[in-house]
Amino acid sequence: MKLRLLYTRSNVSNPVISDIVLKTRVPINILEAKVSLNGGEMVVDVPATGKELDEVRGLFERAGVSAKEIKSVMEIDSEKCISCGACVSPCPVQAIKQKPEWDIELDEGRCIRCLICVNACPVRAIRSP
Amino acid sequence: MKHVGTETLRTYEQINERVKKGDAVVVTADEFVAQVQNCGIETVAKEVDVVTTGTFGAMCSSGAFLNFGHSEPPIKMFKCWLNDVPAYKGLAAVDAYVGATAMSESEGFDYGGGHVIEDLVSRKEVELRAEAYGTDCYPRKAIETTIVLDDLNQAVLVNPRNAYEHYNAATNSTDRILYTYMGTLLPNHGNVTYSGAGQLSPLYKDKNFETIGIGTRIFLGGGIGYVIGEGTQHSPQNEFGTLMVRGNLKQMKPKYLRGATYYRYGTSLYVGVGIPIPIINLRVAGSAALPDNQIFTNILDYGVPSRSRPAVKKVSYADLKLGKVVINGRSVPTSPLSSFKYAKEIAETLKRWIQGGLFFLSRPAELLPNQSEFKPLEVRGHELRVKDIMTVKVTTARPNHDVRMIASLIVRNGVDHVPIVNGDSRLVGIVTSWDLARALAEGKSTLEEVMTTKVITARENESGDVVARRLTQHNISGMPVVDDANKVIGIVTTDDLAKLLRKWKE
Numbered sequence: 275m276k277l278r279l280l281y282t283r284s285n286v287s288n289p290v291i292s293d294i295v296l297k298t299r300v301p302i303n304i305l306e307a308k309v310s311l312n313g314g315e316m317v318v319d320v321p322a323t324g325k326e327l328d329e330v331r332g333l334f335e336r337a338g339v340s341a342k343e344i345k346s347v348m349e350i351d352s353e354k355c356i357s358c359g360a361c362v363s364p365c366p367v368q369a370i371k372q373k374p375e376w377d378i379e380l381d382e383g384r385c386i387r388c389l390i391c392v393n394a395c396p397v398r399a400i401r402s403p
Numbered sequence: 404m405k406h407v408g409t410e411t412l413r414t415y416e417q418i419n420e421r422v423k424k425g426d427a428v429v430v431t432a433d434e435f436v437a438q439v440q441n442c443g444i445e446t447v448a449k450e451v452d453v454v455t456t457g458t459f460g461a462m463c464s465s466g467a468f469l470n471f472g473h474s475e476p477p478i479k480m481f482k483c484w485l486n487d488v489p490a491y492k493g494l495a496a497v498d499a500y501v502g503a504t505a506m507s508e509s510e511g512f513d514y515g516g517g518h519v520i521e522d523l524v525s526r527k528e529v530e531l532r533a534e535a536y537g538t539d540c541y542p543r544k545a546i547e548t549t550i551v552l553d554d555l556n557q558a559v560l561v562n563p564r565n566a567y568e569h570y571n572a573a574t575n576s577t578d579r580i581l582y583t584y585m586g587t588l589l590p591n592h593g594n595v596t597y598s599g600a601g602q603l604s605p606l607y608k609d610k611n612f613e614t615i616g617i618g619t620r621i622f623l624g625g626g627i628g629y630v631i632g633e634g635t636q637h638s639p640q641n642e643f644g645t646l647m648v649r650g651n652l653k654q655m656k657p658k659y660l661r662g663a664t665y666y667r668y669g670t671s672l673y674v675g676v677g678i679p680i681p682i683i684n685l686r687v688a689g690s691a692a693l694p695d696n697q698i699f700t701n702i703l704d705y706g707v708p709s710r711s712r713p714a715v716k717k718v719s720y721a722d723l724k725l726g727k728v729v730i731n732g733r734s735v736p737t738s739p740l741s742s743f744k745y746a747k748e749i750a751e752t753l754k755r756w757i758q759g760g761l762f763f764l765s766r767p768a769e770l771l772p773n774q775s776e777f778k779p780l781e782v783r784g785h786e787l788r789v790k791d792i793m794t795v796k797v798t799t800a801r802p803n804h805d806v807r808m809i810a811s812l813i814v815r816n817g818v819d820h821v822p823i824v825n826g827d828s829r830l831v832g833i834v835t836s837w838d839l840a841r842a843l844a845e846g847k848s849t850l851e852e853v854m855t856t857k858v859i860t861a862r863e864n865e866s867g868d869v870v871a872r873r874l875t876q877h878n879i880s881g882m883p884v885v886d887d888a889n890k891v892i893g894i895v896t897t898d899d900l901a902k903l904l905r906k907w908k909e
Contacts, residue, residue: 356745360740370776376742377744396586
């Protein structure tokens with residue numbers, strides 16, 4: 275699951291993610307990070323489910339870091355999309371596939387939000403919400 | 404070839420008679436390929452009257468002639484813009500040509516001539532702005548208004564080069580991401596992109612040009628259009644045939660004319676083209692039956708910024724459609740840039756039009772050439788190459804040399820870059836004055852400890868433009884010039900380029 279983390283001025287200098295990784299042994303992957311003295315925002319991938327995931331989320335909350343689930347990582351506008359495939363092979367993690375009839379399919383779990391596909395789309399049909 | 408275009412199996416009149424009665428046998432190229440594989444060419448060729456084809460890809464050589472009508476008082480437009488995209492005005496007072504790759508003066512890459520055409524066909528309002536110098540007969544000097552497609556007297560799509568028979572596939576051997584007209588190419592052969600509709604491609608289905616010619620009626624942008632000649636760069640003997648086409652924009656549909664942007668390359672227009680191939684003889688049938696696994700293309704290395712890019716591998720469209728190919732022993736993902744989904748839809752739409760008696764086939768007034776020379780542009784006059792710019796006397800050093808000694812050498816010789824070479828003067832690294840300053844500050848003793856080993860280099864025959872672009876891309880101020888054996892034969896720096904610019908200005 276992908277989470278958007280919001281740090282405040284008081285906890286931005288704490289090694290929150292490292293503490294949680296050491297404690298839970300869940301290999302949290304940082305996808306995006308914007309950190310300043312006044313706070314920070316990160317997007318992380320938490321490869322866990324069920325109890326383990328609840329524990330990770332609980333630990334973020336306890337550390338004062340808001341952790342909201344990102345439901346949709348990328349949006350493909352099917353009205354605009356021409357099913358060309360220009361976004362498919364440039365995806366560095368093969369999260370975008372073409373079905374047998376060439377329709378585009380995004381595997382949100384694999385997506386690392388690198389945004390290469392957003393620029394690769396010739397008709398601007400992909401955006402990150 | 405003798406008897407090109409002979410109508411031995413059926414004539415155009417016979418086909419159109421059947422279209423009129425509603426009993427013409429029409430199949431798409433995909434269906435025809437499958438039927439021939441199952442039943443053999445002779446049986447199927449006897450049965451099928453027309454094979455429909457389709458392609459939907461970015462076709463940069465596209466645009467539209469527009470006639471705006473005359474304002475009161477009238478204007479002889481000298482410069483004109485549509486939604487801030489400049490249109491060509493070297494024509495009569497209110498005629499203009501808007502080309503797909505022209506870019507908006509305010510939005511640049513995000514909006515271009517292709518988008519203007521899509522917006523017009525979508526019946527959106529488009530801002531028209533024009534300037535003039537004013538004449539006795541055309542006194543007005545400026546105009547700003549909005550137009551919609553149906554206001555225009557004529558709006559005619561005239562595309563000098565469409566429907567490439569096939570196209571090269573692309574990959575990238577360099578260590579940086581490339582943004583090209585072949586889309587986004589990942590470093591180190593990270594992916595392959597390709598274009599063209601393979602076995603649905605119109606020109607492969609009549610590869611000897613026996614039926615397609617001036618006056619051939621076609622599906623164009625969702626409406627009806629015509630072939631008006633061979634396209635520019637038509638090179639049929641290399642299977643790079645192209646078409647020049649025209650059609651009334653007012654009949655077309657925005658679905659099949661889509662403005663496009665290739666990131667950091669420019670704007671274009673996706674055009675839908677479908678051509679009916681009348682099965683007039685067995686040769687035409689044989690061409691129409693060509694399957695994906697017999698249509699080949701080369702994967703070229705777009706990392707080489709040259710007219711002649713080296714071919715990495717020859718593959719068929721069947722290979723490319725599998726989604727991966729092997730390059731240097733590694734599986735590399737492939738994906739198309741043109742839409743197979745739309746290409747198929749176009750072939751199916753054209754099939755329905757003919758079956759429904761809405762579309763008749765036309766015998767061309769003249770067939771297209773099946774031989775044509777494709778010439779490069781020779782640059783006459785002297786053009787600067789690295790060897791003309793580079794400094795031949797290079798200060799070099801060895802990896803085990805002392806940092807302090809080289810620091811004083813840099814000061815004495817007034818240079819900023821010192822290529823590091825081994826015993827046979829082959830390049831192994833580089834240090835800059837900045838590296839040395841840092842080395843001194845950090846108390847390092849030999850060059851080996853501070854040199855950059857991954858050196859960006861130039862070759863003596865490369866053009867000045869290419870080398871200047873490389874310096875900017877890597878954000879460096881100089882690079883050694885090496886020969887085939889990687890021996891240093893010179894150095895080219897931004898100082899050399901600046902000197903050159905000064906000389907040229909004088």
